[in-house]
Amino acid sequence: MDVGEQINKQNSELPDASIKFMLVEFQETYSEWQYMREQGIVRLRFLITITTFLVTALALVAQISSQSIKNVGFLGAALVAFLFLLALSWNTYSFQISRIKATDINTRVLARIRRYFLDHDHALAAYLTWQIDDGPTEFLDLKHKVLLRTSSLILALNSAILAGLSLVLVGTYLQTGNQTSLFLASIFASAILLVVVYLFLQRYAARTISDYKQKPLPSHKAFADQPKEE
Numbered sequence: 498m499d500v501g502e503q504i505n506k507q508n509s510e511l512p513d514a515s516i517k518f519m520l521v522e523f524q525e526t527y528s529e530w531q532y533m534r535e536q537g538i539v540r541l542r543f544l545i546t547i548t549t550f551l552v553t554a555l556a557l558v559a560q561i562s563s564q565s566i567k568n569v570g571f572l573g574a575a576l577v578a579f580l581f582l583l584a585l586s587w588n589t590y591s592f593q594i595s596r597i598k599a600t601d602i603n604t605r606v607l608a609r610i611r612r613y614f615l616d617h618d619h620a621l622a623a624y625l626t627w628q629i630d631d632g633p634t635e636f637l638d639l640k641h642k643v644l645l646r647t648s649s650l651i652l653a654l655n656s657a658i659l660a661g662l663s664l665v666l667v668g669t670y671l672q673t674g675n676q677t678s679l680f681l682a683s684i685f686a687s688a689i690l691l692v693v694v695y696l697f698l699q700r701y702a703a704r705t706i707s708d709y710k711q712k713p714l715p716s717h718k719a720f721a722d723q724p725k726e727e
Contacts, residue, residue, distance in 0.1 A: 523610045530603040537596040537644050544589045548651055551578055552658070572666040579659045586652040593645045594702055597636060598709050605631040605714050631714045637706055645702055653695035661687035 555575055609631045615621050628634065639645065661683040668679040 519610050519613055523607060526603050526606045526610070530600060530607070533596045533599045533603070537593055540589045540592055541644050541648055544585060544648065544651055547585065548582060548655065551582055569666065569669055572662060572669060576659070576662050576666060579655060579662060583652070583655050583659055586648070586655045590645075590648040590652045590698065593642075593648045594705055597639075597642065597645065597706060600636045601634045601709075602714065604628070604634045604636060609714070633710050637710060639699075639703055639706060646699070649695055649698040649702070652698060653691050656694045657687040657691035660690050 558571070604627075608628045611625060611627070612629045612631070615625070615629055622629075664683040664686060665679060668683075
């Protein structure tokens with residue numbers, strides 16, 4: 498008996514309803530897997546575009562008219578714009594963490610479905626390249642998560658810019674001290690905040706993923722082990 502005949506024989510022993518159900522589950526899970534992977538890139542691109550536009554616009558206005566930086570109205574408008582950008586940055590950063598967890602759990606669900614078919618036909622093992630157990634996946638390794646690091650950096654950058662603008666706005670409104678010294682102090686404070694916030698975000702993501710790893714994949718095995726009702 499060749500492999501094809503063996504697979505057909507094994508599949509014929511599975512209930513048709515079970516096969517259809519598991520295939521639908523597999524397709525829906527894989528679709529969600531694809532959606533989360535694609536959305537991570539789409540959202541980050543949008544954030545990069547908006548951030549680049551606002552930072553460039555702020556730099557151009559400051560370069561065209563140096564007096565604009567001393568204008569309370571302009572600083573207030575810039576502050577509101579970067580507050581919006583900060584909220585958008587946090588949303589994108591949070592989504593990247595959720596994306597990592599969702600990718601992991603969906604990959605493990607797909608592995609569990611593969612295992613269902615493999616348990617009924619061991620010959621399929623020769624054709625499988627993805628994992629067949631539902632343990633934690635390599636997607637939880639944050640060392641190579643470029644999207645997460647990039648979103649962390651943008652969030653830290655926007656936080657630093659917002660803090661710098663706030664310092665300049667307060668100093669300008671109160672008209673205290675030399676303007677040059679105020680700008681230098683805001684740049685120095687923003688640089689420090691950039692590093693601190695970035696390191697905090699990386700640590701927060703690592704701790705969140707670490708806590709997630711401790712949770713087992715949901716299972717209904719207890720229900721499956723119950724005797725069938727006559």
